Amino acid sequence: MLTSLAIRDVVLIDRLDLDFRAGLSVLTGETGAGKSILLDALGLALGARGDSGLVRHGADQASVTACFEVTETHPAFAVLDEQGLEAEAPLILRRVLAADGRSRAFVNDQPASVGLLRRLGDLLVEIHGQFDDRGLLDPATHREALDAFGNHAALLRDTATAHAGWRQAAEALDRAKADAAQARTDETFLRHAVEELDALSPEAGEEERLAEQRSLMMNAEQIAEAMSAALEHLSGERGAESGLAGASRQLGRIAGKAGPILDPALAALDRAAAEAQEAVHLLQSVASELETDPAALTKAEDRLYALRDVARKHGVEVDALPALRDRLAERLAAIDDNGGRLAALETATKAAREAYSAAAGRLSEARRKAAGRIDKAVGTELPPLKLDKARFATRIEELPEAQWGPQGIDRVAFEVATNPGQAPGPINKIASGGELSRFMLAVKVVLSQVSPVPTLVFDEVDSGVGGATADAVGERLARLGDGLQVLVVTHSPQVAARGGQHLRVEKRAGRDSTTTTVVPLSDPDRREEIARMLSGAQITDEARAAANRLMASS
Template sequence: MLSDLSIRDVVLIDRLDLDFGSGLAVLTGETGAGKSILLDSLGLALGRRGDARLVRPDADRATVVAGFAPPEGHPVWALLAEHEIEPEDRLTLKRVLSADGRSKAFINDAPCGVGLLKQVGETLVEIQGQFDQQGLMDSATHIRLLDSYGRLDDARARTKEAHGIWRAAMKKLEDARAGAAQARAEEEFLRFSVEELDQLAPKPGEEADLAAKRTMLQNAEQIVEALTAALEEIGGGEGAESRVGAAQRTLDRVAAKAEGRLDPALAALDRASVEIEEALAALNRAGAEMDGGDSDVETIEERLFALRDVARKHKVEVDALPALRDTLGERLSLLDAGEERIAALDKEAARTREAYLEAARTLSEDRRRTAEALDRAVNAELPPLKLEKARFETQQDMLDESAWGPRGIDKVAFRVQTNPGMPAGPLDKIASGGELSRFLLAIKVCLAEVGTIPTLVFDEVDSGVGGATAAAVGERLDRLARRVQLLVVTHSPQVAARGADHWRVAKAERDGHMSTAVERLSDEQRREEIARMLSGAEITDEARAAADRLREGVRA
């Protein structure tokens, strides 16, 4: 609930500090005393639009701080956690409005955007009045209020879950259809590319092998010359092979006489002879491979360039061509099998749509029964509020399929008929200012048990009524205040007599300028204020006696 409100330099208020308790608090005062300034100030702290004209003429800025004590589990705590604002024992909303129209917002002294301040404020306070467009005046809230009144949380949760499953199935179907359409558009390209890659049959690492062979063959003449020279040096008439053989024969003739001393040398020469033979064989093989090199270069280059051309066309490396062929082949296979998959997904989407519709229709029927109960309850409240010819109705229409959502298939709006034979319409279009406030009061009384907003503000809910009707308004405000904190701006003594707290707003000249002050009234002061409201400018003993009777009747 709202625990305190501090106002600095707002219009006629230079400095004001108020603290509030639970139950019904009434604010009274002469017309023009500044009661609307209090509501404008509270609205600033709640994130409503700021206007530079709200800054007191001789001040640089206006400041409003509202303190709250929300109960544990209230939605505001989750909202603050979502925006990483640390919870404290109390919650403060602060707004600073400069004379140039710029403003700053704070939550628990942490800077924040005005948008977040407004979000937080809407969970804490609801202001109902002729010119307010939040709360019941916003038709977007009606379906939530109806569901809360009927305690339809479970049915709504089932509908939301079924909607999510249906939308997920539709997403898969849409993606598959889009993929198939794209595949069909490029089918010719896919088939040509797969055929081209199959004919080319690229192998991993082939580019490096071909490049190495190409480099070697391009230098074939030099290599052949070197091979020829090497063969001549090793195997020629005076080459290494001939000389090693001669050395072996020479040593063999005297080996027996050396008593084994030449054996290591002979063994080494044997090994050298074998290595020379292997070297000659390797040189001959290399020479054979170099034979006809011009034609091999052309073949290798043709293959290498073909691989590189295809790789450039697909914007991949040559080594990635084998994997690319597999990918393109899979896409082609999906195209061939796509119709079956799409048919299966279409069937699943239809099944989940029917499951969602079943849940939504059940919720819709629950809403219909709830709407009938709410209509009966609200209409029962109207006659005592001098709205005996008016009717309240909950209009429930089925949305187009394109608008179906997690909340179901219904559009819900509260509508009123002020006179028999006239068409029903939206609250703010049909009802006059006084009627509208009383309609809002009747609805709020019926919805009090299911609301989550702890503080309600009514601005002149008793406008245009008196006597028994004003007493009925006061009785309903009193009843509503047992469930929520209620602040009421009133000109009705019957309503004022119901207040647990009574504040008087007065305007007076001070230090050469007009200033608005707010005073919490004592018991005797309340008697005088209610008497003033009954009699006018001159307070008579009869008015005081009537005030006493009003207050005694309330206490009884």
């Protein structure tokens, strides 16, 4: 609910700080006192369009700060989280409007866009007046309002889930069709490429093996010479093997005389001799396998170059050629078996559409039943509001399939007919100013328990009515105030008498300026104000007595 409103330099308001209570609060005052300025100021804080004409003459800027106490589960917090803004209760919306028309917005002292302020404002306050185009006067909100009234949350979840499944199936089918069309276009290329790769039959790691083999064959002669020289050093007459054997013999002759002192050296010579013999065997083995045939070198080079040419043509690495061949073969197989795959996807898409249609149909049926209940409930509220000839009707139409969505297949619109025989039409097109506010009051009375908006503002909802009708308006506003915060600008003493909080808007003229202020009224002051509303400028004892009766009966 709106707990406070701080206004600085807005039109005739110099400095004003207001506190609001829960329940029904009424704002009264003589015509021209400035009640509309208060609504303009509140609208600024809620993201309404700013006009430099709202800045008080002589001031550099105007500012309005609105403070709201809301529960932690209120949808406003989800909006703030979506925008990456941290916030906790209370929510404080502030708008600063410069004299040159530039505007700044803040949420809990964090800079924000005016658009975000408007989104939050729509979730926190509904203002109903003759020129309002927000809240229930916006047809885009009617389907959501009907679903809230009908408690359709489970049906909405089922419909949204089915819609997501249908869209996924349809997208898979579209992709498959596009792939098939592209594959048919590329079929000749694909067949040639697969045949070429099959003929080449590339293997993973083959490029590295061929490159090593080629390098070895290209340097075979030098490698052979080096190995021959190494073998001569190892096993020649004066090679390592001969030298190790001679050293071992020399030490062996005196080993018995030296005792164990030479054992480690003899063991080391034995190991060295064994390692030298192993090296000789390895070199001889490599020498026997070393390929020096020029034809073999040519064959290896041709194979390596062929692999690299094909890889370059397809824009891949040589090692990726086997995987490329498999992918191209899969695309060919898809062409050959495309009819079966597409048929399966079409069957799945058809089934998903039918599932969505069934879920959306159940939601539509529930909406039609809820529409009957809401029409009847609103219709009951109309006669006491001097709208006994009017008719409220909820129109539900099926949308074109291209507009079906997660919320179903229906367009929902609240319509009215103000005279018998007249076709229902949009509320804001059919109803006059005073009728419009009373229609909104009737609808809000019915929807009050399901709306997430905690604060309602009615601007002259009692316009053009009096007596029993004004009393009926006041009774319904008070009933709304039992569950919501309701602020009403009124000229009706019957409505004013029902307020739990009464604020009087006054215009005060000074020597150099005129200002608008708001005065909270005590019970005696309320009686005087209501008496003034009953009798005019001259307040009589009869008017005071009548005011007492109104206050006592409210």
